[in-house]
Amino acid sequence: MQQISQKPLLVIDLGGTKILSAVITPLGYILSRNYCLTMAERGPKAVIDTLITNVSGVLGKAKLESRDLDGIVVAAAGILDTIHGVVTVSPNLPGWRNVHLGEILLRKFGLATLLINDANAAALGENRFGVGKGIDNLIYLTVSTGIGGGIIIGGKLYSGADGCAGELGHMIIEAKGPKCGCGNNGCLEAMASGTAMAREVVDRIEKGEMSTVIQLVQGSLDKVDAKIVAMAAKQGDGLACHVVNRIAYYLGIGFVNLVNIFNPEMIIIGGGVSRMGRMLLEPARRVMKERAFKLPSRTVRIVRSRLGYDAGILGAAAYFSDQRLNGVI
Numbered sequence: 001m002q003q004i005s006q007k008p009l010l011v012i013d014l015g016g017t018k019i020l021s022a023v024i025t026p027l028g029y030i031l032s033r034n035y036c037l038t039m040a041e042r043g044p045k046a047v048i049d050t051l052i053t054n055v056s057g058v059l060g061k062a063k064l065e066s067r068d069l070d071g072i073v074v075a076a077a078g079i080l081d082t083i084h085g086v087v088t089v090s091p092n093l094p095g096w097r098n099v100h101l102g103e104i105l106l107r108k109f110g111l112a113t114l115l116i117n118d119a120n121a122a123a124l125g126e127n128r129f130g131v132g133k134g135i136d137n138l139i140y141l142t143v144s145t146g147i148g149g150g151i152i153i154g155g156k157l158y159s160g161a162d163g164c165a166g167e168l169g170h171m172i173i174e175a176k177g178p179k180c181g182c183g184n185n186g187c188l189e190a191m192a193s194g195t196a197m198a199r200e201v202v203d204r205i206e207k208g209e210m211s212t213v214i215q216l217v218q219g220s221l222d223k224v225d226a227k228i229v230a231m232a233a234k235q236g237d238g239l240a241c242h243v244v245n246r247i248a249y250y251l252g253i254g255f256v257n258l259v260n261i262f263n264p265e266m267i268i269i270g271g272g273v274s275r276m277g278r279m280l281l282e283p284a285r286r287v288m289k290e291r292a293f294k295l296p297s298r299t300v301r302i303v304r305s306r307l308g309y310d311a312g313i314l315g316a317a318a319y320f321s322d323q324r325l326n327g328v329i
């Protein structure tokens with residue numbers, strides 16, 4: 001077994017909207033951060049160039065050079081081949097097919113580089129540093145424009161045979177439901193994400209239903225998003241409340257599946273849509289209580305993330321340290 005390094009790590013959260021680079025100590029103390037926009041539509045090469053510039057910025061802020069670091073870990077959305085450091089496909093990063101990001105960064109910085117799915121990283125982050133600290137069996141679900149997930153079993157991240165387990169947003173909830181970004185139909189993501197919420201409201205308004213959402217976006221229905229729907233629901237708008245309840249119902253069905261399959265002690269909900277809090281989680285919890293097996297449904301606690309956006313970078317750093325300790329790198 002190897003000794004854990006005292007050198008800090010470079011952690012990169014590569015998302016469809018923004019890139020966050022951070023320098024983090026092995027104990028999870030964040031020394032510096034640097035954000036920039038991904039501008040993902042420009043394709044992989046331009047995004048990787050932006051990412052490298054962002055990394056230079058974060059190292060500058062921390063007054064460090066790459067030789068002062070133990071390694072690099074990238075948390076990215078998408079289906080990753082974590083063993084070979086390849087982004088095989090990512091719905092939020094157009095044009096990314098089989099990009100050998102690990103090798104590219106290794107060549108650029110001369111440091112061991114690992115990749116981890118961003119929601120998997122957040123699951124580990126909550127387990128080590130957040131609301132799930134000390135909980136051995138938990139599920140993390142991030143609900144925002146999409147739905148991602150991570151599974152902790154026996155205190156360890158469950159990665160599956162290829163390292164791509166935990167795509168909980170793509171469990172099928174309605175076999176003939178609407179098309180999902182992954183190409184399938186009726187996935188949890190297609191039924192209960194922020195995108196699904198906005199789509200449902202817009203569809204109903206276009207069919208003639210009335211809603212204060214129309215005033216909130218001053219008639220521009222392309223501006224409707226989950227935040228707007230949540231605002232309208234809080235003000236008591238009938239259509240918005242109906243759609244929020246519908247989303248909560250499908251989220252609850254997702255919980256039923258997770259509770260019956262994994263019997264977790266805790267389900268942690270993160271992501272922008274989770275900020276709706278009780279309005280979303282209470283009805284979802286009720287569905288879970290009604291439809292899951294009684295014993296696991298009594299045990300499980302459904303709670304909100306405590307670390308927010310830091311869950312991913314802290315978890316990614318923990319993942320790197322684990323791999324070092326296990327002699328993988």
Ligand SMILES: [Zn+2]
Pocket residue numbers: 169170180181182183184187189190
């Ligand atoms: Zn899907």
